Amino acid sequence: MTNYLLRRSGQMVLTLFLIVTLAFFLVQAQPGDYAAFYSLNPDIPAEAREQIKASFGLDKPLWQQYLIHMKNTLTGNFGVSFGHYPRPVIEVLAERLPRTIVLFLSATAVSFYLGFFLGKAIAWRRGGVLEYAATISGATLFTAFTPAFALMMIWIFAFKLGWLPVGKFLDPLIWRGAEVTANHVFSYMLATAAAFVVFAFLTLLVARKSGRFATGRLPFLIIAAGAVAIPVAWAFTGIGYLALDILRHMILPIATLTLISFAGTMLLTRNSMLETMREDYVMAARAKGLPEKVVRDRHAARNALLPVITSLVYSLIFAIDGSVIIEGVFSWPGTGMTLLQAVRSEDLPLVMGAMVFIGLFSLLAHVIVDVLYVYLDPRIRYQ
Amino acid sequence: MTMTTADNQPLLKVVDLSLSYLTRQGPVPAVQSVSFELGRGQSLGLVGESGCGKTSVANCLMRLLPDNGRLTSGQVLLEGQDLLPMSEEEIRRFRWRRMAMVFQAAMNALDPVYRVGQQVVEAIEAHGIEETTAQARQRVARLFRMVGLDPQLMDRYPHEFSGGMRQRAVIAMALACDPAVIISDEPTTALDVIVQDRILRELKGVQRELSMGMIYITHDIGAVAEVTDRVGVMYAGRLVELGDTVDVLHAPMHPYTAALMSSFPSISGEKKALGTLPGEPPNLVNLPTGCPFHPRCAHATEECRREFPPQAQRGSQWAACWHPLNGAQESEQS
Numbered sequence A: 001m002t003n004y005l006l007r008r009s010g011q012m013v014l015t016l017f018l019i020v021t022l023a024f025f026l027v028q029a030q031p032g033d034y035a036a037f038y039s040l041n042p043d044i045p046a047e048a049r050e051q052i053k054a055s056f057g058l059d060k061p062l063w064q065q066y067l068i069h070m071k072n073t074l075t076g077n078f079g080v081s082f083g084h085y086p087r088p089v090i091e092v093l094a095e096r097l098p099r100t101i102v103l104f105l106s107a108t109a110v111s112f113y114l115g116f117f118l119g120k121a122i123a124w125r126r127g128g129v130l131e132y133a134a135t136i137s138g139a140t141l142f143t144a145f146t147p148a149f150a151l152m153m154i155w156i157f158a159f160k161l162g163w164l165p166v167g168k169f170l171d172p173l174i175w176r177g178a179e180v181t182a183n184h185v186f187s188y189m190l191a192t193a194a195a196f197v198v199f200a201f202l203t204l205l206v207a208r209k210s211g212r213f214a215t216g217r218l219p220f221l222i223i224a225a226g227a228v229a230i231p232v233a234w235a236f237t238g239i240g241y242l243a244l245d246i247l248r249h250m251i252l253p254i255a256t257l258t259l260i261s262f263a264g265t266m267l268l269t270r271n272s273m274l275e276t277m278r279e280d281y282v283m284a285a286r287a288k289g290l291p292e293k294v295v296r297d298r299h300a301a302r303n304a305l306l307p308v309i310t311s312l313v314y315s316l317i318f319a320i321d322g323s324v325i326i327e328g329v330f331s332w333p334g335t336g337m338t339l340l341q342a343v344r345s346e347d348l349p350l351v352m353g354a355m356v357f358i359g360l361f362s363l364l365a366h367v368i369v370d371v372l373y374v375y376l377d378p379r380i381r382y383q
Numbered sequence B: 001m002t003m004t005t006a007d008n009q010p011l012l013k014v015v016d017l018s019l020s021y022l023t024r025q026g027p028v029p030a031v032q033s034v035s036f037e038l039g040r041g042q043s044l045g046l047v048g049e050s051g052c053g054k055t056s057v058a059n060c061l062m063r064l065l066p067d068n069g070r071l072t073s074g075q076v077l078l079e080g081q082d083l084l085p086m087s088e089e090e091i092r093r094f095r096w097r098r099m100a101m102v103f104q105a106a107m108n109a110l111d112p113v114y115r116v117g118q119q120v121v122e123a124i125e126a127h128g129i130e131e132t133t134a135q136a137r138q139r140v141a142r143l144f145r146m147v148g149l150d151p152q153l154m155d156r157y158p159h160e161f162s163g164g165m166r167q168r169a170v171i172a173m174a175l176a177c178d179p180a181v182i183i184s185d186e187p188t189t190a191l192d193v194i195v196q197d198r199i200l201r202e203l204k205g206v207q208r209e210l211s212m213g214m215i216y217i218t219h220d221i222g223a224v225a226e227v228t229d230r231v232g233v234m235y236a237g238r239l240v241e242l243g244d245t246v247d248v249l250h251a252p253m254h255p256y257t258a259a260l261m262s263s264f265p266s267i268s269g270e271k272k273a274l275g276t277l278p279g280e281p282p283n284l285v286n287l288p289t290g291c292p293f294h295p296r297c298a299h300a301t302e303e304c305r306r307e308f309p310p311q312a313q314r315g316s317q318w319a320a321c322w323h324p325l326n327g328a329q330e331s332e333q334s
Helices: A002-028 A034-040 A046-056 A062-074 A089-124 A129-143 A146-160 A182-210 A218-237 A240-276 A280-287 A292-321 A323-330 A335-344 A348-376 B054-062 B088-094 B116-126 B133-146 B151-155 B163-174 B193-210 B221-227 B245-250 B255-262 B302-306
Strands: B012-023 B026-038 B043-047 B069-078 B099-102 B181-185 B213-218 B230-235 B238-244 B311-314 B317-320
Touching: A002 A062, A002 A348, A089 A129, A089 A182, A089 A240, A089 A292, A089 A323, A089 A335, A089 A348, A129 A240, A146 A240, A146 A323, A182 A218, A182 A240, A218 A240, A240 A292, A240 A323, A280 A292, A280 B099, A292 A323, A292 A348, A323 A335, A335 A348, B012 B054, B026 B054, B026 B069, B026 B213, B043 B054, B043 B221, B054 B069, B054 B099, B054 B181, B054 B213, B099 B163, B116 B133, B116 B151, B116 B163, B133 B151, B133 B163, B163 B193, B193 B221, B213 B221, B221 B245, B230 B245, B230 B255, B238 B245, B238 B255
Parallel strands: B026 B238, B043 B213, B043 B230, B099 B181, B181 B213
Antiparallel strands: B012 B026, B012 B069, B230 B238, B238 B317, B311 B317
16 A cells, blocks of 8 residues: 555656646747746836746746746745735645635535435435436536526525625625634634544544444434534634634535536436446345345445545546636635636736646545545455 | 154245236246245255246245235245235344345355455344344354354455355355255355365255255256255246155156256266257246146147146155156156
C-alpha cells in the first residue's frame, strides 16, 4: 500500500507537470500580448512593474519564460493577481478554494446518498410507483439545462417564496459590525464538520468492532446526539448567527446541484443492484434466514456499491468543473467564479493558478477514491 | 434403509407439491404433484436432466422462490409442521435453523466482500444460536474442523480460497445451526473429480454423524450411488420413479431411468458403447399429452399418449409407467 501510494504520488507529480504546462501554453495562446498587457496595466506602479517583469522574465523568449514559470509554480510561487493586486494568487485561491470544495463535496455527498438510497429501493421493489416517479423526475432533472434550472430554483425559493437568500456567500447586513472575518468563521465551520465526520466514523468503527452486527440503534443515537450538540455549542460561541448565515447561503446551491445530479447515481445503483440481486450469495443470504433488510443492505447493496463508487470520482470532477456555471449563477465566490472573473478581466496569473489547483484537486480525488476502494473491495490489493 | 423413523413419523414429508412459474407464454408447470418422504439420518437423491425441476423442488422446500413462482398445491411437512402456509417472517426463522442448503455454485454462494467466517457467524447470530460473537466464532472453528478446514482460515476472504475449500466452507455454513435437513444442490459440479470424491465422502460422513436428513440433487448417477439411500428420478417436473438406490440403479422400472443409466459408464461392468437418449426434455410450456416421456420412449403405446400412467409398485420401488421394465430388462435405446 505504501509502495502504491508512493508510485501514485510520482504519477501525480508528472500529471501536475503536464497540467501546469498546458495551463501555461493555453494562456499564451490567448489573443493579446501577455507582456504588453502586464506592463501597460496602470494599476501597477512603475517600480513594482519592473520588479515583477524581471521576476517573471517577461522579456525573455517563450521557452525560457516557460522554464521559469515551471520553476516558480513548483516552488509555490504563483505570482500576483492583477485583479486583486497586490494580493498573491495563492492567497486569493486559499480563500476561495475551500468554499468551492465544501459546496461541491456536500452536494456530491448529498446527491450520492440520495441516489444510492433511491436506486437501492427501486431495484428491490421493481415496478412500483416509486420507481416510475424517481426515474422520470431524476432523468428530467439530469437532462435539464443547468443555468436555466438554477435560475428557476432561485426564482422559486429566493424570489417568490423568499425562504432563502438569492445568492452570494453571506449577507453584508448581518455581518456589519461583526468582529470576525467570514474566512475565520468559515474555517471554524470546516473544522467542526471535519471533527464531526471523524467522530461519526470512529463511533461506527467502535460499534462494529465491539459487538454483533445487529448492534441496534445505539451508534446512530450517539451520532445524532453529536449532530444536535454541534449547533448548541455554536450558539454559545457568539458567532453562531454568522455561521448560520453562511449555511443559509449554501442550501440553495447544494439543493440545485443535488437535484441535477442524483439521477446518475440512482440509475447506476439500480442497474448494479439488479445485477447483484441475481447473485448466488444474495440467494444464500436469504436462505440463511437473514432479515430482508440485512439481505438488501449488507449483501445486495454492499456489492452494488462498488461500481457506483468508481463513478463517484468522475462525478466529483464533473462537479468541480461545473463550479464555473453554478458559482456564476449563485454568485458564490469560489474557485469557479474566480476563474470566470479572472478570464474575463485577463487576470492571467490567477487563471493559471486556478487551473492548476482544480487539476490538483481532481488528482487528489482520484487517489482518495482508489484508496477507499481497497477498503470496500477486499479482492483489490495494490502491489 | 427404512423409509420412516422409529417414531414412525418421517422427518420430512412432501405431499403433492406443485409449482408454476408465471411467464409471458403462460404458467409453466415446473413441478407437478411431487411426493416423497425422508427419514432421520436418511439421504434421498433427486436425479434428472437439466431443467427437469430438481432445483425448483429444492427451492420450494426452502420457500426460496423467484417472484413469478407460484405454489399451486401441496404440503411440505418438516417434523409435522407445514412450511407452505407460513408467513414470510416465520419461514425466515425456520430457514437454516431446521433446513439448510449447500448451494449449487459454491464459488458464488459466498459474498466476496466479507470474511468467510463472518458469513457463517452471520447465520449463527441471525438465529441466536450462540450468546456472544466469541462463542459463535468458536462454533465456526468447530465446524471448519469438521469439514476439514483449518479454523485459521475463517478470517480469510472467499477469493483467497480454492474451489474445494470454498465448497467445504459452504458445507460448514450449512451445518452452522444444526439443521434437521440439509439440501445439497449439485454441490460438487464445479470441482475436479478427486476433490469431488473426497468432499462427497465427507459430506456423507457428516450427515451420518449428525444423523441429518439429506436431499441430494444431481445429474451424476455415480454420486447418487455413493451418497444416497433412496433415489427419485425426475422428468419434466414430475417424479417418475422412486425407490431404494440399490434397486433403482440395478433394476430400473422406468424406461427413462434405464436410459439415464445406460448413458453412464461403469468401471466394473463390461465394456460397451455408452447409450444416448435421443431428443430433449419437453418444453414445459407445451407438455406432451399423457406420459411426458412418450415421444422419446421406445415402449410407448396408445395409452401412454392418452393418459398419465399410474404408479407401478415393486416392493418399496415404484415408477409412473404404463409398461414398467422388469428387473432383467436393460434399456433398448442406444
